[in-house]
Amino acid sequence: PGQQRTDLRIKIMQNQENDGKDGASNILLKRMDLGLPDPEFNETIAKFTKAIEQDPQDASSYLCRGMAYSKVVIYGKLIQAFNKGIDELDAENANVNDNQHTAQLLDSYCDKAIQDFIKTIELDPVNPIAYELRGRMHLHKGQYDAAIADCTKAIELDAKNLEAYEGRAMAHFRNNHLEEAWSDVEACQRRNRDVNPEFLAVLYKASEEPNGR
16 A cells, blocks of 8 residues: 555656646646636546545545645645736736635635545545645645644654655744754755755745844
């Protein structure tokens, strides 16, 4: 089972990398700005929703559907940050209603992802990926203590889950636990994992300021 989870995660991460290369993520986000779900996203959700209907005790189906929701949230947060920068440069043409709609849409997907990860954990209590991804969604919702708890559990179940270390580092940073954040960053670096350079930049800056951020 552990190897199957690892293979599943590699496959999903490869799909995400391919999305970035062919521009599919940009298409997805443009559709989200218009409030239109992406066809591929709908197909994925429908596929695993049907699988859940056929076997409500299949933890992997809940995990995969939750991953699909979380993928939209992650990409959506990137476009939100991009749009925010554009709006600051062009305040006259900023569309507040569209931005609010996108935020609400992402929040709903985040909640759906969390619910699927909760069900995954209920059916498979020792699944580290479910804990790590639920932690990521808590991080996006600003629930930093919950994110730390979930990422810590993921690490306890799988010490090689470097995504959990990185997610916990970000949550610690948001809670102004800079030493703990650096500890998790260093754990990633010791294992040759590249940490998000933008996150590293803000962590360096915060560490240089008196009394943290």
